Amino acid sequence: MSELLRLEKMRKTFPGVLANDDIDLSIEQGEIHALLGENGAGKTTLMNCVYGVYRPDRGRIFWKGKEVTIHQARDAIALGIGMVHQHFMLVPPLTVAENVILGLPSPREPLLDIKAVEKEVEELSQRYGLAVNPSAQIWQLPVGVQQRVEILKALYRKAELLILDEPTAVLTPIEVDELFAVLKSLKEKGISVIFISHKLEEVMKICDRITVLRDGRKIATLKTTETTPRELAKMMVGREVFLKIDKPPLKPGEIVLKVEALSAKDNRGLPAVRNVSFEVRRYEILGIAGVDGNGQAELADVLSGMRRASSGRVEILGKDVTDCTPLEIINHGVAYIPPDRQHTGLILDFTVAENLVGKSFFKSPLSKWGILRRESIEEFAQQAIQEYGIRTPGAQVKAKLLSGGNQQKVVLARELSGNPDLIIASQPTRGLDVGATEYVRTKMVEARNRGAAILLISTELEEVLTLSDRIAVMYGGEIVGIVPADQADIHEIGEMMAGTKRLVDGTLTLKIQETEKAYESSD
Secondary structure, rough: OOOOEEEEEEEEEOOOEEEEEEEEEHHHHHHHEEEEEEEOHHHHHHHHHOOOOOOOEEEEEEEOOOOOOOOOOOHHHOOOEEEOOOOOOOOOOHHHHHHHHOOOOOOOOOOOOOOHHHHHHHHHEEEEEEOOOOOOOOOOOOOHHHHHHHOOOOHHHHOEEEEEEEEOOOOOOOHHHHHHHHHHHHOOOOOEEEEEEOHHHHHHHHEEEEEEEEOOOEEEEEEHHOOHHHHHHHHHHHHOOOOOOOOOOOOOOEEEEEEEEEEEEEEOOOEEEEEEEEEEEEEEEEEEEOOOOHHHHOOOOOOOOOOOOOEEEEEOOOEEOOOOOHHHHHHOOOOOOOOOHHHOOOOOOOOHHHHHHOOOOOOOOOOOOOEOHHHHHHHHHHHHHHOOOOOOOOOEHHHHEEEEOHHHHHHHHHHHHHOEEEEEEEEEOOOOOOOHHHHHHHEEEEEEEOOOEEEEEEOOOHHHHHHHEEEEEEOEEEEEEEEEHHHHOOHHHHHHHHEEEEEOOOEEEHHHHHHHHHHHOOO
């Protein structure tokens, strides 16, 4: 294979941060090349330099053997480089064809022949196995199909190199398989792919070669056939990482959380949680799997007191706590790890110490007669920093200056201190690298082993399968099935996550017609 892209001594700095430190990289034509590394390792920054989003401080870019200068994304596109960002750049009210041609001159300026564009998009989608309706509006499409539209946008612009930034982060297992089939089709037609991901199993499955970055530096480039997930994880983190968490079998105890026929609305006033019922016991992790936007966030908000229920009942240790305030929920022994550590988990302009005592500053010994005791707060913070391995210059450093993984450790330290009876963990490892993920999962299992009941809400199916004792699947605001984790079939769970099937009395059945009826009755 011939070399398509070569980077030499690429360097990029931001104020106080060396993001890329003299990185060399070579991409061959017709290969799928993984870019691995922890959060802040410099993966996306490097690719943004290639795509023209950033200008490197120094370094050389060679395209098909010739040195090129990329000032902006338009220059990269003109060369044949396309990039699909983690957060899609689509206009929801426009159709697929309109999004594909957006920003390009029309062959019939000033007129736009949208029918001709739709025909071109249809032919392109068939050629590369990207089944999509060119006349459908973006907002009508599932996330997996929206991703196909992003890929079509790049291919329509004659991309020979496709950069995918965390492409499977919001996909179901079925959609991941479909994406991999598309990538193999692109590879067969000579198109190269740079695959940015933290999911080692996926990288091993789809990529030909892997480049590992750590602290802005290139550690190694290896053939996939010549390495293992364990070796890759060690190179990423710089130490041995345990990808599987030791979770001893325990007998579930008393019911801690009981949810009966719970329903709730989203911020637009539309039904989001629909007649949900389940129980969580001591010494048990109940994992809730599902694609983002199927009611998980609203369910967590109701259980933590941040959203009112439309109907139904919530009990904690036998006491009715339906529509209690967040403080009342906390006083019932509940810890809540929210899905967005920066917006709802922390006050970024507060110090680490202030964030650590955010739930308990009014209690002794942290305060007395309504007056904060600074020495006690500092002592508490230092103990938490040490116990949870929070990497910070000190307890008085502002939370916004910490890395994502250390911000999450602050949330964990605050929520798990005091040994809560119930832990509601919503996306606890979202956006974390393999090292931080290992730490968070270990703490969750430790809490479960000491007798806490844990409700784990995660879009990472691998995480749900690894940590859970039982798995519930949410789709369209409903629980469509609950199965013991040791009996879970990943393909069946994927079908339930996609909404095509549901579990009734232990048997999978088609769900499409029932879902349509449920939506009609709620309108």
